[in-house]
Amino acid sequence: MQLTKQQEDLLNGAKGETLAKVMKTLVMYGQAFDATRMVEVSSQYNHLVTSFGLGVMKPVYELMDTLLKEGVRSNQKFTVDPRPLDPNVPTSFLQDLIFKHFMYSKQDFYEKQLNELGLLEKDAFTCTCYMSEVGNTPKKGEVLSWSESSAVVYANSVLGARCNRNSGIIDIMGSIVGYVPYFGLLTDEGRKADWIVKIETSKKPEAQLLGSAIGMKVMEDVPYVVGLDKWLGKELNEEACTYLKDFGAATASNGAVGLYHIENLTPEAVEAGRSLLKENVKEYVIDDAELQRVYNSYPVVWKNADAKPKLCFMGCPHMSLQQLKDWTEKIETQLDKYSHDKVLIPTVFTAAPAVIAKFRETDYYPRLQKTGVILSYICPLMFMNNPLCAKMPVITSSNKLRTYTTSRYYTDEEILMQLCR
Ligand code: F3S
Numbered sequence: 554m555q556l557t558k559q560q561e562d563l564l565n566g567a568k569g570e571t572l573a574k575v576m577k578t579l580v581m582y583g584q585a586f587d588a589t590r591m592v593e594v595s596s597q598y599n600h601l602v603t604s605f606g607l608g609v610m611k612p613v614y615e616l617m618d619t620l621l622k623e624g625v626r627s628n629q630k631f632t633v634d635p636r637p638l639d640p641n642v643p644t645s646f647l648q649d650l651i652f653k654h655f656m657y658s659k660q661d662f663y664e665k666q667l668n669e670l671g672l673l674e675k676d677a678f679t680c681t682c683y684m685s686e687v688g689n690t691p692k693k694g695e696v697l698s699w700s701e702s703s704a705v706v707y708a709n710s711v712l713g714a715r716c717n718r719n720s721g722i723i724d725i726m727g728s729i730v731g732y733v734p735y736f737g738l739l740t741d742e743g744r745k746a747d748w749i750v751k752i753e754t755s756k757k758p759e760a761q762l763l764g765s766a767i768g769m770k771v772m773e774d775v776p777y778v779v780g781l782d783k784w785l786g787k788e789l790n791e792e793a794c795t796y797l798k799d800f801g802a803a804t805a806s807n808g809a810v811g812l813y814h815i816e817n818l819t820p821e822a823v824e825a826g827r828s829l830l831k832e833n834v835k836e837y838v839i840d841d842a843e844l845q846r847v848y849n850s851y852p853v854v855w856k857n858a859d860a861k862p863k864l865c866f867m868g869c870p871h872m873s874l875q876q877l878k879d880w881t882e883k884i885e886t887q888l889d890k891y892s893h894d895k896v897l898i899p900t901v902f903t904a905a906p907a908v909i910a911k912f913r914e915t916d917y918y919p920r921l922q923k924t925g926v927i928l929s930y931i932c933p934l935m936f937m938n939n940p941l942c943a944k945m946p947v948i949t950s951s952n953k954l955r956t957y958t959t960s961r962y963y964t965d966e967e968i969l970m971q972l973c974r
Contacts, residue, residue, distance in 0.1 A: 554580060554583055554584060554588055554589060554590060554591070554734070555589060555590045556580075556590070556591060557591075560576070560591050560732060563576045563730060564576045564577060564580065569623060569625075571619060571620065571623040571625055572623075572625060572729070572730060575625075575726045575729050575730050576730050576732075578723070578726055579591065579723070579726055579727060579730060579732065579733065579734060580734070582723060582734060583733075583734025583735070583736065584734075586734065586736040586737060587736060588734035588735050588736040589735060589736070590734075590735050591732040591733065591734055591735065592696055592732065592733060592734075592735045592739065593696065593731060593732060594628070594629070594696055594697065594698045594727055594728060594731050594732065594733055595695045595696045596629070596691040596692075596695040596696065596697045596714065597629065597689075597691075598629050598630050598631055598632060598673060598682075598688075598689040599627060599629040599630075599631035599632075599671075599697070599698055599699065599724065599725075599727075599728040600631055600632045600633070600634075600682045600689055600697075600699045600701060600704055600724070601631050601632075601633045601634065601667075601700075601701075601721070601724050601725055602633075602634050602699075602700045602701040602720075602721045602724060603633070603634070603721040603722065604633045604634035604635060604636060604637070604678055604932070604935075605634075605636070605637040605657060605660065605663075605932075605935050606657050606658070606659035606660035606661070606662060606663035606664065607656060607657060607659065608655060608656065608657070608658040608659055610659070610663075613663075613722065614659065614662070614663065614666065616722070617663075617666040617667075617670065618666070620670065620729070621666065621669050621670065625729060626669075626670060626671055626729075627670050627671035627725065627728045627729055628728055628729060628730075628731045629671065629728050630671050630672070630673040631670075631671055631672065631673060631677075631689075631725075631728065632672075632673050632677040632678070632679065632682035632687060632689045633667060633672065633677060633678050634678065634679070634680050634701055634932060635678050635679050635680055635871065635903070635905075635930055635931055635932035635935070636660070636678045636930060636931055636932070636935075637652075637656075637657050637660070637931060637932055637935030637936060638652055638653070638657055638660065638931060638935075638936070639929045639930055639931045641927055641928070641929050642901055642927060642929050642931055642936065643864070643899055643901075643927070645941075647941060648939075648941050648942065651939060651941060652939075656939060670725070671728075673688075673689065676906035676907070676930075677689075677906075678905075678906065678930065679871050679904075679905030679906065679907070679908075679930065680701050680703055680704055680870045680871055680932070681703075681704070681707075681798065681870050681871040681873070681904075681905050681908070682704060682905075683704060683707055683708060683711075683712065684871075684873060684874075684905060684907075684908060686874065686905065686907040686908045686910075686911050687905050687907045687908070688907075690712065691708050691712055691714035692712070692714065693712060693713035693714065693820055694713065694714070694715065695714045695715065696714070696715050696716070696733065696739060697714050697715065697716035697733075698716070698719065698723075698724050698726075698727025698728050698733050699716050699719065699724055700718065700719040700720050700721055700723060700724040702718055702802070702805040702806060702809075702811075703798070703801060703802035703805055703806070703870045703953065704870075705717075705718050705719075705805070705811055706801040706802070706804060706805040706810055706811055706812065706813070707797070707798055707801050707802075709738055709744075709811055709812040710797065710801055710812050710813045710814065710815075710819050711789065711794060711797050711798075711801070711819060711820075712820075713819075713820035713821055715738060715739045715744075716738060716739070716811075717733070717736070717737045717738050717739060717811065718738075718773075718805075718809065718811040719733075737811075738811050738812050743775075744775065744812060744821065744829070745775065745829050745830070745831045746774075746775045746776060746777035746814055746829050746830050746831060746834060747771065747774035747775055747776075747831055747834060747835060748770070748771045748774055748775070748776040748777065748834060748835045748836070748837055749776075749777050749779060749830060749834050749835070749836050749837075750767055750770075750771075750776045750777065750778045750779070750836075750837045750838075750839060751779055751780055751836065751837070751838045751839065752778060752779065752780035752781045752783070752784075752839050753780060753838055753839065753840045754839065754840055754841050754844065755840075755841055756784075756841075757784035757785075758781075758784070758839070758844055759844070759964050759965065760796045760797075760799040760800040760803070761799050761800070761802075761803045761950060761951060761952040761962075761964075762803075762844050762847060762848055762952070762964070763781075763800055763803070763839065763844065764799065764800040764801060764802065764803025764804040764805075764807065764952060765803045765804075765807040765847055765952040766839055766843060766844060766847040767803075767804050767808065767810070767813070767837070767839075768803055768804040768805065768806065768807035768808025768809070768810055769807050769808055769847070770808070770837050771804075771808060771810060771837070772808045772809055772810075773808065773809040773810065773811070774810070775810070775811075775812050775813065775814070776804070776810065776813050776814070776837075777813075777814045777816065777822065777827070777829055777830055777834075778813060778814065778815045778816060779816045780816075781815050781816070781818070782815065782816060782817040782818050785797075785815070785818060786818075787817045787818060788818075789818060789819070789820075791873065791875050792875065793818065794873075795873045795875055795876055797815070797819075798870055798873065799870070799951075801813065802869070802870045802951075802952070802953045803952035803953060805953075806952065806953035806956045806957065807952055807953075807956055814829055848962075848964075851955065851961075851962055853961055854959045854961075855946050855959065855961060856944070857946070860946040861898075861946065862898050862946050862947065862948045862961075862971065863898070863899065863945045863946055863947065864898070864899050864900075864901065864945060864946075864947045864948075865896075865898045865899070865900040865901070865947070865948045865949065865968060865971070865972060866900075866901050866903065866933040866936075866937075866947060866948075866949045866951070866954060866960065867880065867900065867901070867902050867903070867949065867950060867951070867968070868901075868902050868903030868904055868933070868951070869903065869932070869933050869934060869949065869951035869953050869954040870951075870953070871903055871904045871905050871908065871930075872902055872903065872904045872908070873904075873908065874904075874908050874911055874912055876904075877902060877904060877908070877912050877917065877921070877928075878912075878915070878917050880902065880921075880926075881917045881920050881921040881924070881926075883969055884896065884921075884924045884926065884969070884972060884973060885920060885924060887969055887970070887972070887973035887974070888924060888973050890973070891973055891974045893973060894923075894925075895923075895924055895925030896924055896925045896926055896972040896973065897971070897972055897973065897974075898948070898971060898972055899925075899927070900925070900926045900927065900972055901926070901927045901928075901929050901931075901933070902921075902926055902927070902928050902929070903928075903929050903930065903931055903932070903933060904928065904930065905930065906930045909928055909930060912928070933949070933951070933954055933958075933960075934953070934954055934957050934958060937954070937958040937959070937960060938957070938958060942958075943958065943959045944959075945959075946961070947959070947960040947961070948960065948961050948962075948963055948968060948971065949961070949962060949963075949968075950962065950963060950964060950965050950967075950968050
């Protein structure tokens with residue numbers, strides 16, 4: 554790998570042994586992917602994936618401690634993925650005990666470390682850091698050191714920033730030295746599409762199902778999607794961005810997509826069009842039958858497939874302000890139609906603390922409260938990943954949550970009916 558004089562000096566310890574080790578880790582990471590050089594991280598803020606103070610993550614706390622003792626700080630302020638716990642979310646006594654005393658016993662300690670290292674502000678915990686209410690929105694062409702897969706795919710595809718699907722801790726390291734290895738989605742060639750995906754559905758496809766279908770087909774490749782602008786339009790407005798947030802998270806979790814192009818809509822597709830297609834591109838056609846096939850292929854991992862759901866989680870990735878408003882209206886209308894006052898299943902909507910704060914300023918907030926829906930800032934996946942919650946019949950319209958937990962996927966429409974009818 555070709556390093557600049559400055560990078561060589563860093564590697565050789567000119568700024569201390571700790572920074573040299575961080576640089577060495579990044580160089581080795583780059584070598585594993587045949588990176589040719591290191592490039593500067595150029596975004597204003599970073600985003601970290603490791604948000605949870607799991608008791609067993611001792612090496613992480615030790616690493617952070619070493620960095621802090623040596624006076625090393627992140628070059629950029631950063632946001633972090635959502636917190637795992639929130640007293641607003643209903644829990645049993647046993648769950649509470651396990652969460653606080655066994656699983657996330659180091660949460661306060663770890664948040665203190667994050668704060669010292671460069672946390673943007675005390676509630677900067679969300680996976681949708683790119684939303685305007687949160688303010689960590691990279692610009693087109695900026696190089697990032699992020700690793701949260703749903704945020705990476707959004708930043709690359711919708712914002713046109715450049716970021717690989719890094720891992721936790723590597724994300725901090727890139728920000729500390731200010732460089733990341735140049736390979737994959739950072740390069741022009743790596744951003745070209747291996748697949749052309751043709752959307753031929755008779756109605757607007759469910760974002761989460763479409764993302765899942767594409768993710769499972771193309772895996773880590775780059776898809777160029779045609780025909781979706783028929784349903785989303787040609788402008789990246791709030792509705793289209795919200796759709797692409799959920800679509801992208803499904804491609805990134807049901808597969809390993811880090812970048813997609815939507816013809817006539819996402820910035821690089823608008824700029825370069827089909828010149829983004831590689832030679833010998835593969836083709837995947839998605840129609841109604843294909844989406845149904847994908848839906849039918851999801852396994853139901855509940856012990857009793859007919860169990861009555863005990864909890865419903867919506868908002869993985871975190872919901873946008875518009876989604877919160879739309880869902881408030883949809884639930885109100887359906888409750889009214891079926892003569893119910895409150896949702897029939899305990900339901901949690903999750904969103905960024907900053908989005909929740911904005912939502913509280915609107916008259917939708919008391920209306921949502923009236924329906925019985927709970928609003929929270931947690932990560933539902935962190936909440937569910939333990940033997941106690943894994944046994945619970947939980948429903949969701951998030952394909953990411955379905956993939957990583959025992960929760961069961963339903964479309965938005967089906968969820969709405971279960972909550973209200
Ligand atoms: Fe966000 Fe947690 Fe889902 S980080 S994307 S809410 S798994």
